Every structure is written in structure tokens, then in C-alpha cells.
Amino acid sequence: MKDCCGPGYSSPQEAIEAPREKLLYTIAIYTGTGIQKPDYLATVDVDPDSPTYSQVIHRLEMPGIGDELHHMGWNACSSCHDDSSMSRKYLILPGVRSNNLHIVDTATDPRAPRLHKVIEGAEIKAKADLSGPHTVHCLGSEIIISFLGNAKGEAPGGYLQLDKDFNIIGRWENSMGDIKFGYDFWYQPRHNIMVSSEWAAPNTFMPGFDLEEVGYLKYGRELHFWDFEKKVPVESFYLGEDGLLPLEVKFHHNPDSTHGFCGAALSTNVIHWWKNEEGKWQWEKIIDVENEIHPEWPIPLPGVMSAILISMDDKYLYLNNWLHGDMRQYDISDPHNPKLTGQVFMGGLLGKAPQVNGVDVAGGPQMFQLSLDGKRLYVTTSLFSTWDNQFYPDIRTKGGVMVQIDCDPVNGGMKINPDFIVDFGQEPNGPSRCHEARYPGGDCTSDIWL
Amino acid sequence: MTEYRVTLSNRDGAAYMVNGRRPLLEQLRDQGVDLPYGCEYGGCITCAAKLVEGHVDQRRQVALNNRQIENGYVILCVARAVTDITLEIGVESHDKLYRNPFLDPLKPHELKADIATPEDV
Numbered sequence: 001m002k003d004c005c006g007p008g009y010s011s012p013q014e015a016i017e018a019p020r021e022k023l024l025y026t027i028a029i030y031t032g033t034g035i036q037k038p039d040y041l042a043t044v045d046v047d048p049d050s051p052t053y054s055q056v057i058h059r060l061e062m063p064g065i066g067d068e069l070h071h072m073g074w075n076a077c078s079s080c081h082d083d084s085s086m087s088r089k090y091l092i093l094p095g096v097r098s099n100n101l102h103i104v105d106t107a108t109d110p111r112a113p114r115l116h117k118v119i120e121g122a123e124i125k126a127k128a129d130l131s132g133p134h135t136v137h138c139l140g141s142e143i144i145i146s147f148l149g150n151a152k153g154e155a156p157g158g159y160l161q162l163d164k165d166f167n168i169i170g171r172w173e174n175s176m177g178d179i180k181f182g183y184d185f186w187y188q189p190r191h192n193i194m195v196s197s198e199w200a201a202p203n204t205f206m207p208g209f210d211l212e213e214v215g216y217l218k219y220g221r222e223l224h225f226w227d228f229e230k231k232v233p234v235e236s237f238y239l240g241e242d243g244l245l246p247l248e249v250k251f252h253h254n255p256d257s258t259h260g261f262c263g264a265a266l267s268t269n270v271i272h273w274w275k276n277e278e279g280k281w282q283w284e285k286i287i288d289v290e291n292e293i294h295p296e297w298p299i300p301l302p303g304v305m306s307a308i309l310i311s312m313d314d315k316y317l318y319l320n321n322w323l324h325g326d327m328r329q330y331d332i333s334d335p336h337n338p339k340l341t342g343q344v345f346m347g348g349l350l351g352k353a354p355q356v357n358g359v360d361v362a363g364g365p366q367m368f369q370l371s372l373d374g375k376r377l378y379v380t381t382s383l384f385s386t387w388d389n390q391f392y393p394d395i396r397t398k399g400g401v402m403v404q405i406d407c408d409p410v411n412g413g414m415k416i417n418p419d420f421i422v423d424f425g426q427e428p429n430g431p432s433r434c435h436e437a438r439y440p441g442g443d444c445t446s447d448i449w450l
Numbered sequence: 451m452t453e454y455r456v457t458l459s460n461r462d463g464a465a466y467m468v469n470g471r472r473p474l475l476e477q478l479r480d481q482g483v484d485l486p487y488g489c490e491y492g493g494c495i496t497c498a499a500k501l502v503e504g505h506v507d508q509r510r511q512v513a514l515n516n517r518q519i520e521n522g523y524v525i526l527c528v529a530r531a532v533t534d535i536t537l538e539i540g541v542e543s544h545d546k547l548y549r550n551p552f553l554d555p556l557k558p559h560e561l562k563a564d565i566a567t568p569e570d571v
Contacts, residue, residue, distance in 0.1 A: 032496055034541030036484050066488040066496060097488030097496060131489075153493035153512065206494035207513040211551040216565045299552060386495060389548040396541070 007088035008078025008447050012253040015078070015372045015447060016312050021439040022047040023110055024369070024378060026402065027069035027093060028059075028424055028432040032385025033396055035430045038062040039069040041093060041104060042434065043111055044402065044422055046378070054420045056427070058112045062102055067095025068385060071436045073136020075103075075143060075164065078447040079189075086141055086164070090116060091438060094133030094145060096384075097206060099124055101133065101145070103166050110440050117166055125151035127168050128160050132202035135184045137448070144172045148182045148202050155201035157182045173226075177233035181220040184249045187228050189450045190256060191275065194226035196233075197246040197262055208386040214266065219245050223262060223271065225281055235281060242269050242285045248307050252314045255449035259335045261286075261308055263319055268303035270319065272335055286338050287317075292324055292350060301349060306383055307367055311374040311409065312444050316341070318377060320365040323349050323391065327365045327379060327405060329414050341412025346403050347381055349391070357421040362398035363388065369437040370444040374409035376417075378402055382433030399424040399431030454531040458483070459502055460538045468531050474506070475526040485526060485539060492528035499526050500543040504535030517560035521546040 009015040024046045029039045043058040062069065075090035076083075089107040094100070099121025106113040124130055124147075132148035141164045147157040156179045159172035181198035188194075198220020199205055204213060213219060221243045225235040239246060244266035251260040258275035270287035291300030303321030310317055310332075317330045317338065325348015330338040345353035347361030354361065363381030370377050382388050382400040389396065404420035407413070425431040438446070453467045456478065468477040475487055475497055488496030492511035500522045508529035523546075524537075537543075559569035 031488060032486070034486070036486065066486065066490075068488060068496075097494050099489075131493075149493075153489065153491065202489070203493040203512045206489065207515075208495065208548060209551050210515055210556060210561065212556050212561055213565070216561075218565075297552060301552070386548070389544075390550055393548065 006080040006083040006086040007076045008081045008442050010081055011449065012312050012314070015442060016374070018372050018441055020373070021371055021441060022050070024437050024439055025072070025091060025106065025113065026380060026434045026437040027072065028400070028427070028434045029069055029382070029385060030429070030432055031066050031068040031097060032389060033431065033433065035432070036065060037429045038065050039067045039095070041069070041091070041113055043113065048419070054422060056422060060104065060113050060115065062095070063115070063118060064098070066098055067100055068097040069093050069435070070096045070384065071134055071136065072438055073143070073145070074138055074438070074442070074446050076138050076141070077442060079138060079140055079450050083141060088442060092136045092143065092145070094136065095121070096132055096134070099131045099133065106440055119166060119168065124160060124168065128171055130157055130160055132157060133160070134182070137185070137187070142169070146182050146185055146196070148199060153201060153203040153206070155181045172231060174231040175233070178236070179224050179233055180222070183220065183247055186249045186251050186260065187448060188251045188255065188258070188260070189228065189448070191258055192228045194228045195249050195251070195260055195273070196224045196226065197249045198222055199245060199247060206386065208390050214244060219266070221246065223273070223283070237273070237283050239264065239271060239283070242267055243271055246271065250308055250310045252310060253312055253447070253449070254314055257314065261310065261317060263305040263308040265304055265306050266302060268305045268321065270305070270308060270317065270338070274335065284336070286336065287319070287330065289321055294349060309368055309370055309444055311370055312372050313374060313409065315409070316374065316407070316412070318368060318370065320368065320379070321348070322364040322366050322383060325350055325352055325364045327368070327377070327414065329407060329412060331412055342407065342414035344405055344414050344416055346379065346416065356401065356403050356416060357418060359401055359421050359423045360398050361401055362394035363392045363400060367436045369439070370407070372442065372444065375407055377405040377407050377414070378437050379405060380434040380437065382435055385433070388433065395433060397431060399427065400433035401425070402434055402437070455534040456531060457536040458539055459536050460540070460542055470530050470532055472530065473527055474529050474531060478526070483539070486541070487527055490527045492525050495523070495525065495547060497526045498523045498544065498547055500538040502536040502538055504531070504533040506530060506535060507532050515556060515560060515562045516566050517556055518547060520560070523547055
């Protein structure tokens, strides 16, 4: 990092040229597994020249049980690159069920992160009437976090704003408008736009997935476009049957681009949006993963696309099919016409890859993080404790795994790396489940440029 | 104050006395029973246990569907004893709590209370 500057990189291109990642952080849960231990942040050695390569080298336990750690976010990213007083030092780990926000110092000793502060769930409920935290983005020197419910777990929730010292400022948004549900969000400041998506109320998704509740409109099917400076939603797109459970939202990393993408998990489609020449936001479905026939299922099996990711050069979109068991790579150089360029199986219900590198995979590809240079994709297998327990009951005894997929960022293509696998079924306190991953130097799901 | 006896059938019949005012989770944990929990307001099923005998008041729970209730599940973080009860606790009691929603759909009367329709008689 240059002496003159704050965290991150001056541009996506500079990020691509950054040194290779040597450590990776992933959360691992015991909540809902039957093991009475706290969830934890695992440090994984991803340096092939290290004697502990492909192993968990440190575990930071949370203070109590029952958090259900899930997604994470940095206190600062490239949006603070011009602010030399800021640094990418703290990782924020929300507990979806407990409502606690854990602030973890990863800079003092990157191999052994330490707990810096806990913002108690009860304080957030009292001061901001929010529960069910999900996505964390830094916002210049401040932080906003989407919460999916109010203090009673009812939708739509809202956004909590923290200052750089992790004090609660209050609600970020000025209005939730007619938004019914919350989930993920991403912003593109040069276009004064934020896009948010919809899962469900905490009281709906936390206990597990009742398919019938989709028909009762308990799950989302809309995308929301916000005036980012005014902090109000200004336009919503009803996606209908093409957009059931629109979850992960990603804009291009190029700050001038208006193109963005969302994976609709249950419909198993990718939705693409952009601003047209008349300045109007448009959307279209660009990828539709067909349901698959399962020999023992009375109805075809949907893929369940719970995550998407855009490479730092904006050339490739990666997606998962958690129930089918495949990871896919699409060339989105023309975002209207994606081309399938890679596919690998790891686990899943179709039985196409029950083992990876000698380890049983109970679950399917779920969360993933791509290296800044676009060559290494780290993939984990657990979705959410209660949903895992419904679809993949064996994960209770086998735990989650982390797999590395080698990706070709020039010609396309992906294959499983034979030398890397982290089996969370072998953890010291018993089988745990890994989910989202982050690199100390920034990653493809954090950095936004002003 | 009226006290009730809570017997844990899968902990060698260990018994604890509780009152009817405070949730079972809090009172059992205070007496050293190691129980799972998550949200602590009745919105998630991490703390679910199976009620084998007796009755509880769990009007504050919003997590269970009617099939889970029919199968005896109670949400310990909000449930209060109204009689002596026998519970099966922990994930060993969760055999009927989770089901594959595609393979084993709910009937209209088995949905959560706010959307369930009465069973045809």
C-alpha cells in the first residue's frame, strides 16, 4: 500500500495487480448443529508455499453461542482510498439470530484476529428497532448494514448506520417506501444509485424454508432502486416468477458502469439491469438455469442460486446452484448475452460429485470469494443452519468444506484444485459449517469506488 | 408462587423446578442445563424442544408451523410452563422439526398460524 493513501486501491485494475492473497477468513457456525460451542472466525492458510497450506490456522470464538455468523464486511474499502486516516483493519461479523455485531481487529495480527468490540443486539433493537443483520458495506468512513426485520423480526427492516468508531448513529435510510423485504445491497456512487433485494422477514426464513410461504408472498420478488444521496427508494421492479427470492446484488466494479446483476435464488435466474440512453433503468433476465429431474423427487429440482459474484475485471460472473451442486462461470463481456465458459460440480443432490479431493461433500456450492486477479475461487457449502438441516441433513455429522476452483481469467474455464481442501468436519470441537470468506487485502465483494 | 416440575426425558430424567412467569430457556439455563438458542424472542427454532407431557404457554412464538406444533415442538425461549412437563431437549429431539419442503409439502392447515386455513372436517 502506498504511504500517501488510505485502504484499498485506486482502481479495479490496481486491485487486480495487488499481491496474491495468503490468508483467508471464513466464518464457521455451530448454531443449529447440536454442538454447544460459539460460532467462530477461522483463518485459513491459502499460501501454497506455507507448511500449513490448506489448513485452519486460527479460530476466534465469539463470546456466546447462537449468533449464526453469516456474512461479513470491512470497516473500510477502496471508497476510502483517498483518506490516509482510514485503514482496512476491522471485519464486522453480524450474528443473524442474536443480532450482535462483532467487530474484529484483523490488522494487529492478521493470522490471529482478535475481538475489538461487540455491539449488543439488544442495543440495536432499542436504538434502531432492527434485527436480522445481513450485508455490511462501508460508506466512505462510515458503515451501513442491512437488517431484514424490526426488533420483532417483522419485515422490511432497514439500514443501520455506524460511525467509524462503531458507535450507532441510527437508521441510515430516510424512508423504506413501499419496500416489503430487505436482504442485500450495493451502491454505485457516480450514478447516485443503490440497489437492494429481498429475501424475507427473519421470522419467515430463520425457522427454515416452507415452500408454501412463497405462494403466500412471504418471500420477495422485487428489486429496489434508491436515490443514494437522499436515502430513499425511488423505483422498484416487480420480477414476478422470474425473480423469486432475489438475493445477491452486484454492480460492475467499474465505477462508471450502470450494469448490475442479481441472482434470483428460487427461480435460479440472473437478472441484469442497466441505465439506457434515455436515462431509464431497465431489467432483463439473462441466465435461466433449468430445473433438473431427480430420480426420487416428484417435482423437478431447482438449482437454488444463492450467490453471484463479478470478477474484478467485470468480465466473468460466477454463480452457484446449491441443490444441483455446480458452480458456473459466464463471460459477461456483453452483459446482455452471457456465455457459459466453465462449470464444475462439488456435492449437490444430483449425485454428480459426492466427494471432492477425497472428502465427502454434504451440501452444495454456496458462498464463494474470488481472488483479486480472478484466478482462484474459494467455495463453501453451507447456506444457513436451518435450511442446511432441511436439504442436507448429513451436514450435521460431516460439516462444511472449502474448495478451491482454479479459474482461467483469459480464456474462461474452471477446474477444482487438487491440492486444496479444508474439511470443517474435522474441526477440534466437532463438525462446523463454513460460509462467507474474505481476504485481508480486500476482495471482489467488498470494494466500491467513488 | 406456583412451581412446576420439568423432567428431561433424554437427560436421564433429570428434574428442575420452574415458575410459570419466566421462559423455560432462561430458567433451565440458570440451573445449569446446556441448551441451544438463537434469537431469544420466539422467531427462530434453534431452541426448539419436544414436549412429551404436560402443557406450556407459547403464544409469543412466531417460528413454528402448525405441523411442528402438532408434532409437539415448543420454543423454549418464550414458552412458560403451565403444568408439570416432560421435555426432550437438544437436536436429538429435532427428528421431525426439519423436512425437505419439496418432498414433503405442508397441507393448508399445517402452515404457520397467520396463513393456515382450518382443516376440512
